[in-house]
Amino acid sequence: MLRTALRNVLAHKTRLIMTVLAVCLGVAFISGSLVFADSTTAAYRAAMSRNYADLDVSVGPKSVPGASADEQYGALDHALVRKLSAVPGVASVRPTADGSVTLAAKDGTPLRADAMSGRFGVAYVPGSDGRDSRYPLTSGRAPRDDREVALDRGTAAAGGYSLGDTVTLAVDGPVLKMRLVGLVSTTDSRVNAGGTLAVFDKATAQKLFAAPGHYGGIDLTATPGTDQFELADRVGAVLPADRAEATTATAQANQQSLFIGTKTKSYERLPLLFAVVSLFIGTFLIVNTFTMLVARRSREIALLRAIGATRRQVVRSVLAEAALVGLAASALGFVLGLGVATVLPAVLDTSGDLPSGPLVIGPPAILASLVVGVGVTVLAAWLPSRRAARIAPVEAMRTAEQPPSATLSRIRGAVGLAMVVLGVGLLLSLSDATSATDNNLRTAMFGCGILVTGLIVLAPLLAGPVIRLIGRLITRFGVVGDLARENTLRDPRRTAATAVALMISTALVSGLAVINQSTSEALDSQAAAGLSADYVISTRNATTAVDSAAVQRVTDVPGVRTVSAVADSTISAGPLVKTVSGVDPKTVGDVLKLHFLSGSAKDLGPGKLAVSHSFARDHHVTTGEQIKASIGPGTGDRDESYTVVGVYQENPTAQDVLGYRADVQDHAYLRDSVQRILVRTTDGTVSPDLEKHLRAAVSDSPLLKVQNRAQLVQEQAGVAGDLMTLMFGLLGIGVLISALGMVNTLAMSVSERTREIGVLRAIGMDRSGIRAMIRLEAVCVAAFGTLLGMAGGLFGAWKVSGLANGAIPQYSFSLPWDTLALVVLLSLAVGAIAAVLPARRAAALGPLEAVAQA
Numbered sequence: 061m062l063r064t065a066l067r068n069v070l071a072h073k074t075r076l077i078m079t080v081l082a083v084c085l086g087v088a089f090i091s092g093s094l095v096f097a098d099s100t101t102a103a104y105r106a107a108m109s110r111n112y113a114d115l116d117v118s119v120g121p122k123s124v125p126g127a128s129a130d131e132q133y134g135a136l137d138h139a140l141v142r143k144l145s146a147v148p149g150v151a152s153v154r155p156t157a158d159g160s161v162t163l164a165a166k167d168g169t170p171l172r173a174d175a176m177s178g179r180f181g182v183a184y185v186p187g188s189d190g191r192d193s194r195y196p197l198t199s200g201r202a203p204r205d206d207r208e209v210a211l212d213r214g215t216a217a218a219g220g221y222s223l224g225d226t227v228t229l230a231v232d233g234p235v236l237k238m239r240l241v242g243l244v245s246t247t248d249s250r251v252n253a254g255g256t257l258a259v260f261d262k263a264t265a266q267k268l269f270a271a272p273g274h275y276g277g278i279d280l281t282a283t284p285g286t287d288q289f290e291l292a293d294r295v296g297a298v299l300p301a302d303r304a305e306a307t308t309a310t311a312q313a314n315q316q317s318l319f320i321g322t323k324t325k326s327y328e329r330l331p332l333l334f335a336v337v338s339l340f341i342g343t344f345l346i347v348n349t350f351t352m353l354v355a356r357r358s359r360e361i362a363l364l365r366a367i368g369a370t371r372r373q374v375v376r377s378v379l380a381e382a383a384l385v386g387l388a389a390s391a392l393g394f395v396l397g398l399g400v401a402t403v404l405p406a407v408l409d410t411s412g413d414l415p416s417g418p419l420v421i422g423p424p425a426i427l428a429s430l431v432v433g434v435g436v437t438v439l440a441a442w443l444p445s446r447r448a449a450r451i452a453p454v455e456a457m458r459t460a461e462q463p464p465s466a467t468l469s470r471i472r473g474a475v476g477l478a479m480v481v482l483g484v485g486l487l488l489s490l491s492d493a494t495s496a497t498d499n500n501l502r503t504a505m506f507g508c509g510i511l512v513t514g515l516i517v518l519a520p521l522l523a524g525p526v527i528r529l530i531g532r533l534i535t536r537f538g539v540v541g542d543l544a545r546e547n548t549l550r551d552p553r554r555t556a557a558t559a560v561a562l563m564i565s566t567a568l569v570s571g572l573a574v575i576n577q578s579t580s581e582a583l584d585s586q587a588a589a590g591l592s593a594d595y596v597i598s599t600r601n602a603t604t605a606v607d608s609a610a611v612q613r614v615t616d617v618p619g620v621r622t623v624s625a626v627a628d629s630t631i632s633a634g635p636l637v638k639t640v641s642g643v644d645p646k647t648v649g650d651v652l653k654l655h656f657l658s659g660s661a662k663d664l665g666p667g668k669l670a671v672s673h674s675f676a677r678d679h680h681v682t683t684g685e686q687i688k689a690s691i692g693p694g695t696g697d698r699d700e701s702y703t704v705v706g707v708y709q710e711n712p713t714a715q716d717v718l719g720y721r722a723d724v725q726d727h728a729y730l731r732d733s734v735q736r737i738l739v740r741t742t743d744g745t746v747s748p749d750l751e752k753h754l755r756a757a758v759s760d761s762p763l764l765k766v767q768n769r770a771q772l773v774q775e776q777a778g779v780a781g782d783l784m785t786l787m788f789g790l791l792g793i794g795v796l797i798s799a800l801g802m803v804n805t806l807a808m809s810v811s812e813r814t815r816e817i818g819v820l821r822a823i824g825m826d827r828s829g830i831r832a833m834i835r836l837e838a839v840c841v842a843a844f845g846t847l848l849g850m851a852g853g854l855f856g857a858w859k860v861s862g863l864a865n866g867a868i869p870q871y872s873f874s875l876p877w878d879t880l881a882l883v884v885l886l887s888l889a890v891g892a893i894a895a896v897l898p899a900r901r902a903a904a905l906g907p908l909e910a911v912a913q914a
Contacts, residue, residue: 121276135303150291154281156276160603161268162762171762183261185262212256223240351444479513487511508856515852567850570850590652591653596767606733623739624644624650628736645720671707
């Protein structure tokens with residue numbers, strides 16, 4: 061039977077090519093994702109080994125929440141450096157003073173300010189030879205005082221700087237101007253992967269990143285033969301236990317490995333999602349292909365049964381064919397996956413944070429390709445193989461294919477209807493839902509899945525009435541349209557199986573498109589409705605701050621009516637960590653549009669909070685009650701009791717909690733700092749000149765963003781970009797596999813209808829009529845799948861929309877007509893394009909040739 065299976069695969073290789081392509085697409089995404097993950101991890105680790113090449117033990121300050129810089133770094137001074145040099149097993153000691161620095165390019169724009177790799181500032185610490193081996197100079201000289209800086213070559217090139225230029229930078233507030241006196245090189249992978257590096261003299265770095273006369277850390281190298289764990293114990297014995305601690309390079313590397321694993325997994329999700337969708341949709345193509353092959357080879361199967369082949373052997377023969385097809389798809393998919401792995405860094409790493417390195421091909425990627433490719437194909441072919449085994453020799457000798465029994469059709473209808481009713485019922489149960497709780501999300505996902513599955517089961521029964529409806533448009537093409545409609549109705553199961561791939565992708569895309577459109581409009585409305593300020597000046601994260609003097613300079617800008625400074629931090633109440641905005645109750649009402657459900661922002665004061673509706677719901681608190689919480693970084697061991705003075709409707713500018721500004725500043729990442737300035741102008745004036753004056757008031761700091769309300773809304777809309785990418789990626793996969801399925805089905809249909817086509821040609825239909833008939837059949841199938849998928853996707857999106865109302869009160873169901881129209885046109889175009897080759901083949905048949913071949 062194995063030889064029979066191999067012969068059948070070779071005999072029908074043309075018809076199986078589309079199945080191979082559909083499966084290899086999913087395999088390519090899976091193998092590409094795994095190879096990409098292995099390659100990225102290996103590149104990270106190789107870079108990390110270079111970073112820790114000369115490091116065995118690192119000494120750093122113990123974290124003390126709320127401590128001043130002198131208190132935090134007080135133990136790490138030059139006396140400790142001398143003491144550590146005398147510890148047995150220490151070969152060299154290198155003090156460091158490192159931190160984060162945001163640079164501006166020469167044209168004044170922030171330089172790689174949003175790069176995840178980091179924006180590093182370091183101290184130039186020369187050794188006995190007067191040079192710093194970690195940052196060798198390539199030109200110029202090392203900085204000598206607080207008016208000079210050196211940059212690595214990549215940073216200088218990206219910023220357009222040359223030696224002698226004035227560099228604008230900021231650490232955590234005031235803008236600094238320094239002259240570029242040197243260029244250095246570095247092996248730090250974080251810098252080479254897209255970060256920036258600024259090098260200062262030792263005293264300046266201590267003042268910026270630690271405390272004057274103190275270091276941020278001390279790196280130790282062990283003598284040959286000294287174990288780093290043993291050295292860490294020796295070093296720990298001479299450290300002040302309450303103010304400093306020793307960490308081995310291995311421990312630091314392990315911590316970095318966890319970070320690498322988390323980051324790599326986040327990059328894997330999108331291609332793996334595409335793989336799942338492509339394999340799921342491709343399964344229907346496999347089932348359809350093998351079903352048609354089994355139906356066409358019924359005589360052959362009957363002969364095998366007649367000469368003694370058992371049902372089990374027939375099943376094994378069909379599954380062996382599927383395994384061979386899956387093996388070919390796995391091999392081709394793995395090769396394509398290497399291309400996917402090569403392209404993924406450029407697609408996913410928009411900020412240039414990923415290190416470069418060679419592709420790493422490990423056993424998991426190869427094994428996954430084989431298991432997925434062969435497994436999916438064999439599983440999808442199991443039902444057709446069972447159907448083949450049920451063919452009796454005498455039944456298979458009939459000239460016409462037997463339609464499915466009425467009993468099976470009734471069972472299919474009952475099961476499909478029950479699933480549709482269940483899915484609709486689950487979605488309708490969310491009508492009164494006002495929040496996206498875990499239970500509601502599970503219900504929504506389960507309901508949508510059941511609904512789509514029910515439509516798939518019902519598709520053969522729905523094909524007749526739906527295509528008759530669509531056929532009213534097709535019949536306008538005359539006899540050709542009538543024939544196309546009847547041919548599509550000839551085998552509803554085949555029509556449905558061909559349309560299912562397009563139906564699934566259309567359902568996914570239309571549902572996501574509606575959710576994306578509705579969410580974008582709601583966020584835009586919320587951003588505009590929740591903010592009275594005309595400008596927002598903000599830092600890029602809560603670990604930096606606005607220069608305290610800048611608040612007064614902004615107040616003095618002509619045309620400014622109200623200025624309200626906001627301190628941002630985190631607040632922990634139980635296991636949940638939320639965001640808190642420290643505000644001035646006297647001015648907050650003039651810059652924020654707060655809709656209080658109870659209480660008022662005017663009641664804010666020391667020890668008092670106002671909370672959002674979702675925060676109040678999650679923590680079961682209301683106005684007038686007490687809540688235990690801790691503000692700022694750290695654990696809950698600093699919990700204090702706060703009084704809730706109000707509950708307000710969700711507002712993205714206010715964030716989760718409003719607190720008294722002094723309370724938040726006392727426990728913020730940077731004590732006594734502010735992260736945002738909300739500006740209300742006279743008569744709501746917004747102009748380029750005013751924006752220019754506001755930027756000048758904050759010294760054009762690269763740390764800060766100056767945005768008006770329209771720009772904030774536009775930035776909020778950019779959040780939906782990832783969803784749009786996902787949406788059209790899913791559509792592309794569905795369209796491609798649908799096209800493969802249509803080409804396959806139409807090619808087999810043309811082969812089966814050779815005699816019929818010959819007769820049509822003999823009675824006068826020309827080649828253009830044959831081509832038009834085949835194209836109209838494909839468009840009819842595509843329209844059926846699109847209509848069914850659109851109905852399921854829009855209904856699911858409509859009922860799920862209620863889950864967003866709790867978080868975004870402005871959320872309302874909104875149809876993206878342009879996107880939906882594009883989906884419909886693209887789907888119909890796919891049908892027409894997929895029919896090109898089969899239609900050309902059908903038209904090429906001459907009347908006598910067609911009758912002779914049949």
